[in-house]
Amino acid sequence: MRLSDLQTPALLVAAADLEHNLATMASALPGERLRPHVKAHKCTELARRQLQHGHHRFTCATIREVEGMAAAGLGEDLMLANEVVDATRLGKVVAAGARVTLAVDSATTVEAAVTGGVREVVIDVNVGLPRCGIDPSEAGKLADLARRKGLEVRGVMGYEGHVVGLEEASTRAQMVKPCMELLLRAHSDVGGELISAGGTGTYALNTWANEIQAGSYALMDTAYSKLGLPFRPALSVLATVISVSSGWAVADCGLKALGMDHGNPTVPGGSVWFCSDEHITFASDTDVKVGDRVRVLPAHVDPTVAYHETLHVVEGDEVVEVWPVDLRGW
């Protein structure tokens, strides 16, 4: 199949850039030093490529991601890096033979793990991002509670999400340290093998955690591209120009094909004016005509992929593989 055969909008992954990104990360953080986050690509076939690069533990954000990874035979060591109040479906995944470790940050979520049939947890610690995670000083007590309830506590996790996207590397480096000092303090009370943290923006700076939960590095987006990381933009949305007016053109890639929380996407060689549900209006530096194809680069990979059913892996104009985005939904 060739690119010209694809219906648009269509999600494309450049095979060579993906391979570069996977190899670069596997060299920096080999094997268990990386626990790739599947939320960024929601695709078990892509996760399989990460496994081939040596990473056999994975991070998930939703129950559906855990179920899908286990069903695809990738359930050797899955961490749901998120709290749930009903772990029944996770318990079924465990009963079916996969290993699932669940984040907990309260007595209620510990109870949910027990009731749902999950046997292993990590204590989720707040390291500065106002989101989930227990106060570091309370982490030891929660671990004690979990152990009393019969759970295996594998360690701690603490996501420095307020740091990973900062453009200046020196600022990122400066800010990771106090976050991880909080996590290590919690870990000294909690114990366990795992100190899990980090993301694509801090994968090389966070030397305190013993596993990094990066996900965006595989596909990248224009937001992360500003950070000067050694990963290449591998993801784009192929769109067809459907209308040309004096001063602008319109292609068929809109709000329902793009995560928009980080702002407008980019059209190389053009300037994006705005997006509508099914349109992108842009001014092009060169002449475009109706029927031309353009590549739209999303600002944020995760919510972009979540809109699409399929990833098309391409080499030049050839579609070499078609991967279902099979971890969508909840």
Next chain:
Amino acid sequence: MRLSDLQTPALLVAAADLEHNLATMASALPGERLRPHVKAHKCTELARRQLQHGHHRFTCATIREVEGMAAAGLGEDLMLANEVVDATRLGKVVAAGARVTLAVDSATTVEAAVTGGVREVVIDVNVGLPRCGIDPSEAGKLADLARRKGLEVRGVMGYEGHVVGLEEASTRAQMVKPCMELLLRAHSDVGGELISAGGTGTYALNTWANEIQAGSYALMDTAYSKLGLPFRPALSVLATVISVSSGWAVADCGLKALGMDHGNPTVPGGSVWFCSDEHITFASDTDVKVGDRVRVLPAHVDPTVAYHETLHVVEGDEVVEVWPVDLRGW
């Protein structure tokens, strides 16, 4: 099924508010005066309710929406209010017995209609929004071309998308007029029964078009709620509080459950700080605890619905119907 049985995040539609919205619109614009736009809800069951309220012609934004509406037996008169350069799939829908009218704004898209097997078109006219649509002065010539190629030209469409969302009703009224004067001028050159335009924000002000393409009125969102229209917010995302810290709480409804192009959603009785992929961090005016359920009101209905597989129709705490969001994708 009760609300408490639902996995979250879950898309909810309040049955009474939906019925109010459908009845209010059907009373203002009965029958063929409204051509409901299905892009806002992507749900054939909801379209069926619009049919029961007397509207039997529908507007679509994608080929998949046309296919799905026809397959559901709702293909009496479907307009694809968008340009395509490959109309083959539409031609198949026509061959199977549905009526499909396709928007065209260039010789290339006219040719696509002919080649693809579509028999009826409308001339899409630019009335001020920098998107699709031919210059009004060129509309007649394009209609002539289409007729020479054997197509039936049913009239014109021209979407005043730069006006529908303006908060001041007087500004909207003032701005619709020149847009529709352009459309009527084009129509005088094009001819045909249809003068199709408008949206939820101008449904009552646009008295020039003879059919209005409103879609958002059925479910509404916080952006349209600012306009003081007689439609009620009927859509929300049910979320579960999964973590509570000193000063904020976190629920499981994030960027992958919400269209974010119009900004943050709203949590009644709370103040939203930010959304992450699977989280909403908010400060609540009242005490919340882990396991509580909250309703998140999206800022933009269309790209929100497009993330979900199911609409749950609710009366109080009872889920009375479950409708698949069956028109997603392309």
